[in-house]
């Protein structure tokens with residue numbers, strides 16, 4: 130949909146909880162059952178708003194995450210993003226739907242160009258000589274014609290905030306396709322089912338600031354998150370979504386990041402990138 134004004138996250142969250150879900154398609158590139166739904170009025174009429182519905186029963190069992198917990202992790206990631214003031218994850222909640230309970234996330238409207246290539250300008254495959262100012266190389270490889278290429282991301286302040294949020298979430302799946310800008314130019318991230326494990330699982334394309342000092346705004350967001358985790362509104366909500374040890378690990382990662390004062394380094398003993406990268 131490209132009609133209607135952009136809504137504030139609070140208003141979007143209200144509509145996600147109250148409107149009916151009408152499936153209109155399945156997102157085929159998705160690894161679990163991911164359904165695009167229209168948000169419709171009680172009488173079935175379209176509102177022009179859409180959402181991504183991930184029913185718990187459509188989750189594929191995984192080796193490293195407990196089965197049936199991905200939808201709750203999607204919602205927990207939204208709460209963490211909101212509590213820290215990052216506001217990088219679109220509004221997401223748990224509710225009943227046509228295929229049973231699941232996560233429902235506000236559909237981020239994008240320009241047709243971005244829909245075709247959501248992470249354009251954020252993550253690119255470049256020849257090494259185009260890796261000028263404004264780009265940070267992450268990994269080198271060989272292109273289709275045998276030429277040397279670099280996977281790089283923009284040296285962008287919003288992306289840098291996303292990298293801090295991913296460290297807090299220990300996001301195991303920050304692919305390029307899980308990043309976009311909405312119609313207002315705001316950075317948004319998707320697909321947070323593989324987040325908030327007790328162990329360090331960070332797999333991301335956003336390693337460009339590894340080892341660099343946190344910015345003042347990063348420290349402010351991390352402190353804001355720690356304060357929120359101390360208050361019942363956030364801690365009660367997270368306790369319903371995550372295991373107690375996972376909430377403790379979240380607090381631990383946030384404190385550790387603040388204590389170190391630097392962006393995390395890629396781990397030594399395991400693969401640090403999502404697969405595939407897009």
Ligand SMILES: Nc1ncnc2c1ncn2[C@@H]1O[C@H](COP(=O)(O)OP(=O)(O)O)[C@@H](O)[C@H]1O
Nearest residue numbers: 156159160161163181234235236237306319320
């Ligand atoms: N809330 C959203 N708004 C707009 N596009 C989205 C949203 N969520 C997902 N997408 C798009 O749909 C694709 C598949 O969804 P994703 O959440 O990654 O599913 P899966 O968990 O099965 O991989 C994403 O890569 C992204 O391009």
Ligand SMILES: [Mg+2]
Nearest residue numbers: 159160307320
């Ligand atoms: Mg995905």
